[in-house]
Amino acid sequence: MYERILVPIDESETAHRGLLESISMARATGASLEIVHVIDPYPLAPDWVGPEDFKALRDKLEGKAKKLLADAAHEAERAGVRARVRLREVSVERIADVIRSLATEYACGLVVMGTHGRHGLDRFFLGSTAEAVLRISPVPVLLVPSHRAGEPLPA
Numbered sequence: 001m002y003e004r005i006l007v008p009i010d011e012s013e014t015a016h017r018g019l020l021e022s023i024s025m026a027r028a029t030g031a032s033l034e035i036v037h038v039i040d041p042y043p044l045a046p047d048w049v050g051p052e053d054f055k056a057l058r059d060k061l062e063g064k065a066k067k068l069l070a071d072a073a074h075e076a077e078r079a080g081v082r083a084r085v086r087l088r089e090v091s092v093e094r095i096a097d098v099i100r101s102l103a104t105e106y107a108c109g110l111v112v113m114g115t116h117g118r119h120g121l122d123r124f125f126l127g128s129t130a131e132a133v134l135r136i137s138p139v140p141v142l143l144v145p146s147h148r149a150g151e152p153l154p155a
Contacts, residue, residue: 002031006108008099008133009037009072011064014114018144019072022112025142026081033083034106035072037065038095062087096132103139111141 007022009015019035026033039061069085076083088098103111115130134141 001029002109004106004108004110005031005033006099006103006106006111006139007033007035007072008095008111008113008129009035009068011068012114012116014116014144014146016114017146018112018114019075021142021144023076023079023081025110025112026076026083027079031081031109033076033081034086034102034108035069035076035083036086036088036099036102037069038098039065039087039089040095058089094132095129096136099129099133100136100138103137109139111137111139113141113143115143115145 002025005022005026007019009019022033025031039058065087069087073083073085086102088102090098099111099113102108111133113130113133116128130143134143
């Protein structure tokens with residue numbers, strides 16, 4: 001069925017649910033996972049932030065991302081699933097465009113991701129990465145919701 005599954009993750013619970021779903025699919029099909037986190041420090045750093053402050057922000061984001069990816073790889077390993085982790089950074093392109101490119105670059109047959117990661121005004125202003133990936137992906141996309149049927153919706 002699928003040999004490689006691309007799994008974009010962030011620090012959200014919904015992304016973690018997407019990771020768990022991809023691990024389950026990979027175990028069932030023998031697929032391997034390409035787990036990726038995309039750092040986008042630019043919306044967090046106003047124009048007036050100096051180079052030293054920007055570097056500190058970027059370094060902090062990179063440290064958090066490496067831990068996030070290590071934890072995801074450990075979860076896959078515990079389940080007996082082969083996984084590679086990748087860290088990317090954007091400067092001008094949208095995260096969705098990076099995910100589309102990675103699906104092709106890594107020859108993935110499927111993208112599995114949470115329906116949303118950002119909340120509130122961030123989502124309103126930045127748009128939905130999951131929705132954009134769904135529209136532009138060269139391969140099928142499985143969107144994992146933030147809750148299961150019958151569970152209360154997250155706040």
